[in-house]
Amino acid sequence: MVRVFAALFCICLPATTWAEDQFKVLVIATPSKYHYEYIPVARESLERLARLHAFGITWTSDPGVFDSDLHQYAAVVFLNTPAEQLSEAQRAHFEDYMRTGGNAMVVHRAAIIPPKAWPWYEKLVGRSFINHPMIQTAVVTVADKAFPATFGVPDRWIWSDEFYVTANPYDVRINPVLRVDEASYDPTRIWPGQVRKRMGEDHPEAWFRDYEKGRVFVTLLGHTPDMYRDERYLQHLLGGIYWTATGLGRQH
Structure with a gap:
């Protein structure tokens, strides 16, 4: 009988007793003209990772959601x-949020913002968008x-993507x-209407930095659903x- 009550007690405990979340992240995935099909695929994959x-x-x-805390x-x-x-x-x-210790991660299209539309955010990203070549296969190297x-x-x-060309107007x-x-x-x-430009040997595709009182990680990779x-x-x-959520994991 004692064993039965013990088993029932364990069943009634909330799930958080067994697996407490280490941290919580907000993912905002708002569709745009060329980026919408990725959403259900990305959601399933990221929720699985979580x-x-x-x-x-x-x-x-x-x-x-940005109207709330x-x-x-x-x-x-x-x-x-x-x-x-x-x-x-x-x-x-x-x-x-960033000025009081919040942290941000920016993926692919989110790194693009029209010039002067929101300079603070443009500085958060750390680079400004120039153009995006057509999807091609290239060699991405670890920096x-x-x-x-x-x-x-x-x-x-070996990766295939839109390898954005960027500039650094805010140094x-x-x-x-x-x-x-x-x-x-x-x-x-x-694509037609864009100006051709090379960046040369220093062509970053992902980076990290401090901004305000928080951490920022940016990756320009991630165009297609697959x-x-x-x-x-x-x-x-x-x-x-x-790293963005915890500040941990980077080897010194």
Whole structure:
């Protein structure tokens, strides 16, 4: 009888007794003209990673979440989300979050914002968008083996993506994590109406930095839905989430 009561007691305990979330992140994935099909695939994959690694995810496509208290989240992840869609009040809430120790992760399309539309956010990203060549296969190289977002990818990684060309108008210092070898593809193969431009040997595709009182991780990789099924890419994202949310994992 004692064993029966003990078993019933264990069954009635809340699930959090068994697996408490280490931290919680907010993922905002707002569709745009060229980025919407990835959303259900990315959601399934990231929620699986969250269950596997014991952290919580709040997933939304509604910028209205920025009207509420963001301080419950260890990090805010902009997943292909046009940040310029946030209202002035929502931008102010996010800026306050970062100035009081919040952290941000920016993925692919979320790194693009029209010039002068939100300079504070442009400085958070650390680089400004120039153009995106057509999707091509290239060699992505590891620039920082000590950073968690590189632990799951090879030193020379065959990857196909839009390898954004960027500039640094605000003279922001970043810490590159991944670069792309421009000799392995044609950066001038671009869409009509864009201006061809090469970046040369220093062509970062992922980086980290401090901003305000928080941490920022940016990856420009992640254009198509199938990328969010690729385990190496997911390990890249997981490493970024882990460091952004906790500040841990980077080898010194």
